Every structure is written in structure tokens, then in C-alpha cells.
Amino acid sequence: MAEVHIIGKILKVVDFSEPHLYIKWGLQSGKFDGIVSLPLAANRFFSEGNAWRQVQGEVQGQSPVSSHRLQSFSDFALPLDIHLSAAAVQGWPRLLVEVFAVNVLQKSWPIGYGFAHIPSTPGAHRLEINTWKVAPDGWWQHVRERFGGGGSALSKSDLLYSGEERYKLQTLSSGKVIVDLNLILRMFEVYGVELK
Numbered sequence: 001m002a003e004v005h006i007i008g009k010i011l012k013v014v015d016f017s018e019p020h021l022y023i024k025w026g027l028q029s030g031k032f033d034g035i036v037s038l039p040l041a042a043n044r045f046f047s048e049g050n051a052w053r054q055v056q057g058e059v060q061g062q063s064p065v066s067s068h069r070l071q072s073f074s075d076f077a078l079p080l081d082i083h084l085s086a087a088a089v090q091g092w093p094r095l096l097v098e099v100f101a102v103n104v105l106q107k108s109w110p111i112g113y114g115f116a117h118i119p120s121t122p123g124a125h126r127l128e129i130n131t132w133k134v135a136p137d138g139w140w141q142h143v144r145e146r147f148g149g150g151g152s153a154l155s156k157s158d159l160l161y162s163g164e165e166r167y168k169l170q171t172l173s174s175g176k177v178i179v180d181l182n183l184i185l186r187m188f189e190v191y192g193v194e195l196k
Contacts, residue, residue, distance in 0.1 A: 001053075001086060001087055001187070002085065002186065002187045002190070002191055002193065003083065003084065003085050003086070003184075003186040003187060004083075004084045004085075004086065004093075004118070004183065004184070004185055004186075005082070005083050005084075005183065005184035005185075005186075006027075006057075006080060006081070006082040006084070006118060006181060007080065007081050007082075007181070007182045007184070008079075008080045008179065008180045008181035008182055009077050009078055009079050009080060009180055010023060010025060010063065010077075010078040010178075010179050011075070011076065011178040011179060011180050012073050012074060012077075012177075012178050013074050013076070013099055013112075013175055013177050013178070014073040014175060014178065015072055015073075015174075015175040015176055016072070016074070016099065016111060016112065016174065016175040017072070018111060019067055019068055020065050020066075020067050020102040020103070021066055021067075021074045021100065021101055021102070021111075022062065022063050022064065022065045022066065022099075022100050022102065022108070023062065023076060023078065023097055023098065023099055023177065024060075024062045024063075024098045024100065025060065025061055025062075025063075025078075025095060025097050025098075026059060026060040026061075026095075026096045027059040027060065027082060027093050027094070027095060027096075027118075028093065028094055028115075029052040029091045029092070029093045029094075050091055051086055051087040051088035051089075051090060052084055052085070052086050052091055052093060053084065053085045053086075054082070054084060055083040055084060055085050056081075056082070056083040057080075057081050057082035057083055058082070059082060061078065063076045063078045080179075089120075089188075089193055092117060092120060093117075093118045094115050094116060094117045095115060095116050095117075095118060095129070096114075097113070097114050097115065097131070098110050098112065099111055099112035099131060099174070099175065099177065110133065111133050111174055111175075112131030112132065112133055112175055112177070113131055113132055114129040114130055114131035116129045116179070118183070119181070119183060120185075120195055121183070121185075121195055122183050122184060122185045123182070123183060124180070124182050125181045125182075125183065126178065126179070126180055126181075127178070127179040127180075127181065128176050128177075128178055128179075129177040129179065130173065130176055131173075131176065131177060132173055132174055133171065133172055133174045134169060134170070134171060134172075135169075135170040135171055135172045
């Protein structure tokens with residue numbers, strides 16, 4: 001089987017106004033229609049009929065809380081080291097991210113959703129994942145979000161990457177997640193796949 005080694009780190013988030021942030025991330029392959037939160041969707045990375053398999057490493061994770069007061073970015077340097085095997089290129093993996101804010105009462109809420117496909121060429125890559133959040137649907141929701149009471153969350157994780165129902169949502173741009181990846185691709189040429 002062909003192999004993909006993903007080595008890198010979730011470097012930082014930029015352009016978020018909240019001072020205390022953490023990230024949940026997951027690697028996802030193929031199509032998944034579950035109505036679950038992101039970490040559970042990542043658990044289903046290897047659903048039945050999927051051509052991708054996990055050899056080593058974690059396909060989901062969460063960072064510790066990073067605090068910033070004066071800058072408009074938070075550093076994470078969260079390591080990624082994943083080894084996958086593939087019987088086909090269909091369902092090429094994508095990295096799903098959720099950025100959460102935490103207030104002084106330790107209550108957290110999502111302030112950014114985003115995804116990026118893992119590049120299909122070997123070498124070093126920097127991904128800038130633009131994130132969005134669900135827009136407040138009234139003045140009370142806006143006041144609650146503004147003063148640290150939390151915002152709206154997605155009920156279906158596939159809304160992150162599927163446009164089928166996302167058009168019904170009103171969203172706001174929220175910030176970026178910066179990811180540095182180094183990819184090693186092996187044995188794709190044996191199966192007639194040429195990746196440059």
C-alpha cells in the first residue's frame with residue numbers, strides 16, 4: 001500500500017480577539033455524515049469502505065490553553081506525527097480545526113471552524129486555514145458572545161467541510177490557523193499515481 005507520513009505542527013492562531021484560546025483538531029478522510037462533535041468525527045476517520053488506514057500516530061488532539069494579552073496571535077507549536085497507508089487516492093485526508101475561547105470561569109465556546117486538505121505533494125508546506133464562526137442571531141446572542149458568555153456552535157461536524165447545508169448558516173470570518181507540515185509520500189508510483 002502507498003504511504004503518507006505527515007510531520008509538522010499547528011504553529012499558531014492569528015487575528016482572534018479573545019485572549020485565552022485552545023484548538024481541537026482531527027484528521028478526516030472520505031465522507032462522513034454523522035451528527036457528532038469534531039473529536040467523535042475524527043474517531044470515524046477509518047469508516048467502512050475507506051481506502052485510508054492509520055499506521056501510527058494520533059488522528060485527533062487538543063492543545064493546552066494559550067494566553068495572549070497584547071498580541072493578536074497565540075502560539076501553540078502543537079506537534080503532528082501521523083503515518084497513514086492508502087489503497088486509493090480517493091478521500092485524500094483533510095485537517096479539521098476548531099478554535100475555542102475560554103473565559104475566567106473556565107467556560108469555553110467555539111470561535112472558529114476551518115479545514116484544509118493535506119497537500120498531495122511531498123516536501124515542506126505552510127497552510128493558512130481561514131476560519132469562520134456562526135453569526136449571532138439576535139442582539140441577546142451578540143451581547144452574550146461579546147461579554148464572554150459563549151457563542152453558537154455547530155450541531156453537525158460535516159458542516160465544516162460540506163457545503164450542502166452550510167449555505168443556510170449566517171457566518172462571520174474569525175481568524176487563521178497556521179500549520180507547518182512536512183510530507184513524505186512513499187510507493188504511490190507502484191500504483192501508477194504520480195505526485196509532483
